[in-house]
Amino acid sequence: MQNELIAKVPPSDTIAQSTTLPCYKETGGLGLFQLKRMWHKVQLQKQGCADKKIIENEWSLDVMIMDTLGLGLTPTIESIFASDSFFEFENWVKKVHGRAISNAKRNQLNKSIVSFFEETDIKNEAASVETPRYSILTPLQWQSWDDNGYVIIPALVPKKLCEDVCNMLYERLKMDKNNPASWYSCHALKQGVMVQIFNDITMQVIRSLPQVRDVFEQLWGRKNLTVSTDRLSFNPPQTESWQFPGPNLHWDINFNKPLTFATQGLLYLTDVTAEQGAFSCVPGFHKKIDNWLANLPKNTNPHSFNFDKCHSTPLAAKAGSLIVWRHTLPHGSCPNKGDTPRIVQYINMTPLSK
Incomplete structure (x- = not known):
């Protein structure tokens, strides 16, 4: 994902003068570790001399920092590329965060960053899991998760x-929910069915709900998960002049690294029927993916596989329903053949890991 985003952003005319990355403890005015190193890595990418292994190894850390500060992945990557100096990027972080970063948040974030590089807590964290406050998942839901x-x-x-x-x-997209003609108007925040709104207070409220956290903690079997700062999706009904642009079935996986357990999730903000552009996936593929990858022809990119013949299942549910899936499931949206838009908020939680 990070390479795809980077490829879309034009390089700045001003590039870093040094090819040596700063230490992760080197800070700017915000006093946050790793932030300067994040900016510098992108400058080296502009020059074509970045160490891809370092970028890959530190990617989960950089995403954790973006999520903790409520920045959003895509806006942060674009800001780093657009900022000709670290000072400019740091000012953008301050503006998007919207308020002073508390000493408690700064200290906790810096502590997590130190733990990542020194590996003091990350590997043993799973062994110290606390019992969740109460069980949300029913036996049938656990069965669905396994099967x-x-x-x-x-x-x-x-x-x-x-x-x-x-x-x-x-309101932000200047549309009228009661006027279908307005649903198809162009807006800078709309990219296909994706809406580039990441951290409105209404979205923050949902992310902070304890019952949402409890679901992810039970699925991961551990605490200390970071909630993602992700965007929205608006999928209106298809018309003769507007056809569903995707995304169709796909993965959000870096196949250059070993496959490990990970989740993805979304919240239906509206009632969604099966034909209403519902989230779709290939059930049970998590049990087949290892053998499937092993039998692919040599040098075949899994992301280029045509899923047209795979049986995908659209998942209908009411507003307020959370859907979480293993990231090894091919998944996507589908054309909305209903009468009203499908609106979702993407939500995920992950631990910090190397």
Whole structure:
């Protein structure tokens, strides 16, 4: 994902003068570790002399920092590329964060960064898991997780909170939820069905709900997960003049690294029927993927595989339902053949790992 994003952003005319990365403890005005190193890595990428292994190894750390600060992955990458100096990038971070970074948050974030590089806590963290406050997942949901690789938790988030996000989206995109003609208007924040809104207060409220965290902690079997700062999706009904642009079935996996357990998730903000552009996936593929990869012809890119013949299942659910799936499931959206838009908020949680 990071390489795809980087390829889309034109390089700046001003590049870093040194090919040596600063120490992760070198800070700027915000006093945050790793931030300067993040900026410098991108400058080396502009020059074509970045160490790809370092970038890959530190990617999960950099994403954790973006998520913790509520920056969003895509906006941060674009800002780093657009900033001709670290001072400029740091000012962008300050502006997007929107308020002073507390000493407690700074200290905790810096502690996590030190742990990542010195490996003091990361490897042993899973051994010190606390028991969740209460069990959200039912035996049937656990069965679905094991057999199908996904789970649907209905009515997890109050409908009013979902409506708040939807109303914010319509307002920001200057659309009228009661006027279908307005759903197809162009807007800078719309990219296909993706909406580049990452950290509105209405979205933050949902991310901070304890029941949402409990689901991910139970699936991961551990605490200390970082919630993602991700975007929204708006998939209106297909018309003669507007056809569903994708994404169709795909993976968000770096196949250059060994496959390990990971989750992805989204929250339905509206009621979604199977034909209404529902989230779709290939159930049970997590049990087949190792053999499938082993039998691919040599030098075949798994991302280029045509999934047209795979049986995918659209998952219908009511507003407030959280869907979490194993990242080894091919997944995507589908054309909306209903009468109203499908709106979702992407939510995931991950531990910091190397």
